[in-house]
């Protein structure tokens with residue numbers, strides 16, 4: 185299994201418990217070290233400091249994970265998809281998430297940032313993080329459900345499941361913790377409803393390599 189853009193290794197325990205071998209790929213040395221330390225009990229995880237684009241692997245993976253919106257952060261998603269294809273076996277599973285476009289539109293218009301909206305509509309990208317600290321802010325590519333499906337389908341993967349996470353939010357923190365169970369239950373009921381999942385903050389997907 186390949187975990188690409190693994191960050192500080194939040195998903196790693198879940199993956200390491202299910203896979204025989206996990207190769208954890210992350211460009212940031214700092215994040216990689218945190219992940220390694222946090223998950224030191226898992227002996228089946230290997231750590232590689234690299235971007236997806238530069239990563240070289242002698243064996244093909246049967247599961248590839250790009251959770252945490254990695255396909256929103258790469259500079260060229262088409263190129264990244266081709267790389268994922270080349271790192272995978274035929275029939276391999278690709279699991280990931282991206283930032284949702286319509287949530288971006290909602291966030292921008294509710295604060296009256298109409299100039300930002302024009303840029304978002306044109307480039308499908310939005311600056312996230314702290315805008316005053318350029319090193320801590322980055323551009324995220326936001327996807328509509330159809331754009332995400334097209335990206336997967338046109339690069340040899342068939343999209344099998346699409347689910348919105350945080351469909352009806354954003355929720356205020358205290359409200360969320362008070363009603364966590366009810367909210368999770370409603371979110372789960374509608375997360376795969378095609379008519380509403382497009383406005384979710386994140387779009388999660390499961391795809392399978394076709395050929």
Ligand SMILES: C[S@@+](CC[C@H](N)C(=O)[O-])C[C@H]1O[C@@H](n2cnc3c(N)ncnc32)[C@H](O)[C@@H]1O
Pocket residue numbers: 188189190191192193194195209210211212215234235236237250251252253254257258259
């Ligand atoms: C929001 S974090 C998600 C981290 C982790 N996957 C998670 O879900 O907790 C996005 C990650 O993508 C990584 N990333 C950005 N560009 C990348 C690239 N070109 N190749 C691989 N990883 C990349 C970042 O370093 C960061 O760790």
